[in-house]
Amino acid sequence: MRLSTLVSNLTSQSLVSVLVVLLIATGLGAFGTTYSVYHIMSSNPMSDGQHNTRYVIIDDWSPDKDLQWLPPLLSYQDGTALLELLGEGKGALTYDSKLVAQQPDSSYVYELTTRATTPDFFSIFRAQFKYGAPWSMAEDINRTAVVVLSHHANKVLFDSKDSVGQLVYLDSKAYTVVGVLKDFEMTPKVYDLHVDPYAATEDLYIPFYTAIENDVLPHGRLLGWRDEPISGFRDVLTTSMIWLQLWTQFDSTQSMAAFRSALAGYTEQQFLKGRMLRGRDQFELLTPAQWLQRNQVVNSDSKLLLILAVVFLVICLVCVAALLFASYATRRRSLNVYRALGASKQYVSRLLFAELSLLALSGCSLGLLLTALGLSYMEKLYGSSYQQVASLDITPIIIAAACCLLGVVLASVLPISQCCHSKSIYIRR
Incomplete structure (x- = not known):
């Protein structure tokens, strides 16, 4: 027809x-x-990492029966301590912030979203580099002032050129560019569901301990229930206030089991010190899918x-x-x-x-x-x-x-x- x-x-x-x-x-x-x-x-952008990627939760919240809320974040003391217990595993201790960026020879300034994190973040969440590479853990511990730029930030600051080795001022402090990412998008943004699960990934990535040294303030939530005096950001580091996230990744079930055992030992130790008032075994290792479900993303x-x-x-x-x-x-x-x-x-x-x-x-x-x-x-x-x-x-x-x-x-x-x-x-x- x-x-x-x-x-x-x-x-x-x-x-x-x-x-x-x-x-x-x-x-x-x-x-x-x-x-x-x-x-x-x-969708779950980390579905292929379900078997070996875990989000760490420790329940050091109020024992009040009316406050049956599971804290989704970690304190500085807990986060840094658990990072050292990883052994053969990888760990990304991280929080988000915002910094004002400026080139040395330019009068233009840009407020850019920033993530302070340890170097394993890029491998855990498969962020690929266009130029350069991430910093090392030794550089992080030594408070080295380096930065990794997103594709967007490199376009804004350096017109998409290879900017490795260039200087950029972040909140008036000089940082050296060590890497530039390719287009890196993750929806939902599994590694940070607390502020906006569907926001774009960050513009800048700086070493975690360098951020602490330079008083880079967290942009997300800062939560606590104990009566602890705080007069500045440095005091937060010695309190039980929670504001950090810890993602881990393991190459084998044995290394994951070893970390779980170390985590149980750590919570037992903290219980004996008068913390973990809801119980000594109140901790979880959640897969990305479980973390998405826990936060009711959909x-x-x-x-x-x-x-x-x-x-x-x-x-x-x-x-x-x-x-x-x-x-x-x-x-x-x-x-x-x-x-x-x-x-x-x-x-x-x-x-x-x-x-x-x-x-x-x-x-x-x-x-x-x-x-x-x-x-x-x-x-x-x-x-x-x-x-x-x-x-x-x-x-x-x-x-x-x-x-x-x-x-x-x-x-x-x-x-x-x-x-x-x-x-x-x-x-x-």
């Missing part, structure tokens, strides 16, 4: 054809936008929106089926002509399916455009913090389009079947 014949048949039913296309496009646009966002929000509102989008798509497809019933009821006379000219029921069925396929492809094309516009609108509506979530990912778009096409086919089976087997379609003799 020719395309011109299909177009001619659809043109004769122009109102129904337009309504079918609009229903398919609207249903796909709503479902595609919602599912794309949900797909990114619910909340109930997102799930509800996805369910509503699915329901809306189903309603649109039901309306498509109703329109097809009405359309085929008015076309029985023309379909009789095909049968009178010798066309079989199978031919009529294929003709109707071909017409519907053309409508479905048109509707899906328009629906994909609406999906792209919907994601763009959501990014503008929620700002830069939503940019990573509202990005156009081809995988969920293809899945959404496939689901829509399958739904259209299922919605058309009954109308086409009833039309082709109707007693009014026959040859008068």
Whole structure:
């Protein structure tokens, strides 16, 4: 059958054809936008590291029965002590901040997001380097003033050139660039879910102990429940206030078991010192998936929106089926002509399916455009913090389009079947 014949048949039913296309496009646009966002929000970028990557939690919170809250962070004393217990494992002790960056020969300043961390951070979270390399643990312990730039920060400060060895002032202190990252994105940002799980990765990365030495203040939460006097940032280091995160990674189950045993010994020791008031064994090693679930990254509102989008798509497809019933009821006379000219029921069925396929492809094309516009609108509506979530990912778009096409086919089976087997379609003799 020719395309011109299909177009001619659809043109004769122009109102129904337009309504079918609009229903398919609207249903796909709503479902595609919602599912794309949900797909990114619910993804686990560390899924391949589940077996050997762990987030460390120690419960040194109030024994008050009304405060059944598990502290998600570590104090400076605990974080640094546990870092030394890792043995053969890797550890990223980290917190976030913001620094003002400036080139030595420039009057322009930039406030850039910053992460203070130990060098294993880059290997644990697979951040690849375009230029240079991370600092060593020895440089970190010796408080060496070095910095790793993100791709974006290197573009802003050095016009995307190889800046290794260059100086940059951070809060008026000189740092030497030792590395530049390639594009490094992680959504959700598994290694820091406390402030904004969908924020972009940081612009600057500096050694953890160097940050402490230079009084780089944490930008995230600083929590505590004991009555401990604090007059400045240095006092925080000697208190039980929690503000640090520790991620670990092990090459074998034996090394992980050894760290777990050392961690149990450490909590026992702290219990005997009057800490760990909820119990001596209150610690956890969580996988990335467990950490995402613990923080409820995909909340109930997102799930509800996805369910509503699915329901809306189903309603649109039901309306498509109703329109097809009405359309085929008015076309029985023309379909009789095909049968009178010798066309079989199978031919009529294929003709109707071909017409519907053309409508479905048109509707899906328009629906994909609406999906792209919907994601763009959501990014503008929620700002830069939503940019990573509202990005156009081809995988969920293809899945959404496939689901829509399958739904259209299922919605058309009954109308086409009833039309082709109707007693009014026959040859008068």
